Amino acid sequence: MRFVIITGLSGAGKTQAVRAFEDLGYFCVDNLPPTLISKFVEACSRGEGKIEKVALVIDIRGGAFFDDIIESFNILKNLGHKLEVLYLEAQDEVLVKRYKETRRKHPLAPDGRITTGVSKEKEKLRELKDMADNIIDTSKLSARQLREKITEIYGEEGQIEKELMITVLSFGFKYGIPVDADLVFDVRFLPNPFYIKELKPFSGNDACVSDYVVSFDETKEFLNKLSDMLEFLIPYYKKEGKRQLIVAIGCTGGRHRSVTIANKIYKTLQSKSYAVSIDHRDIEEDFNRGVSKL
DSSP states (O other): OEEEEEEEOTTSSHHHHHHHHHHTTOEEEESOOGGGHHHHHHHHHTSTTSOOEEEEEOOGGGGGGGGGHHHHHHHHHHTTOOEEEEEEEOOHHHHHHHHHHHTOOBTTBTTSOHHHHHHHHHHHHHHHHHHOSEEEEOTTOOHHHHHHHHHHHHSOTTOOOOOOEEEEEEEEGGGOOOTTOSEEEEOTTSOOGGGSTTTTTSOTTSHHHHHHHHTSHHHHHHHHHHHHHHHHHHHHHHHTTOOEEEEEEEESSSSSHHHHHHHHHHHHHHHTTOEEEEEETTTTHHHHHTOOOO
């Protein structure tokens, strides 16, 4: 079993680090009191192999408990367990800037200057830093670059970060814009099959509705432009380390036009070998609610 202790200066990126470990398949615990480390390790060891990799975030948030960390490490070593320590740090001016941007108070100087808290924390962590197997200075690293470094050090051979997952989501504006949408496109400008008596009962999943919506020149042009835009954007989202992209396409009721366009975009992205799924949020809402107007 592999145990990694994530520690270091407040504001140096421990939150981003633990997310990277989670993506690498580690069982992660944040802010575990050092006195409980040995009991936690013992519990994991009795897990019959179900937990193979563990990452624990331990820092000065533990307050008085933090002073027990070296003793806890020694107990584990005497029991034959190996702990790896990852220490994150950053330049003082970078830490001050990050604290000012987030408007947080330093835990060791809640009513004083941030620089005072940083100095106290460095002194308190000095012995732990000396024990570190790996030290990463995050001063000039983006969140993506930090994840790449952690993957390089702690990932298994050949293991890479999770790829960008794309969800193409159709919806009806009358039921609200999806709160988790990253990109929202309004297709209410397209001719509406709802007003065609023969098409009204069907949805964009049916060929009769889909063929009708796509038969218009404006639909073809929109699909081409939207496909080009997504093809341009997706590599940049991946480059910045985004893990999930929700592309929401809405019409009035979420049954005809948005479903048709979402299906077309889904197939286009799928043909480009992207990891993509499709979801029609409101396709049955009008019938479930007995609404008669789209």
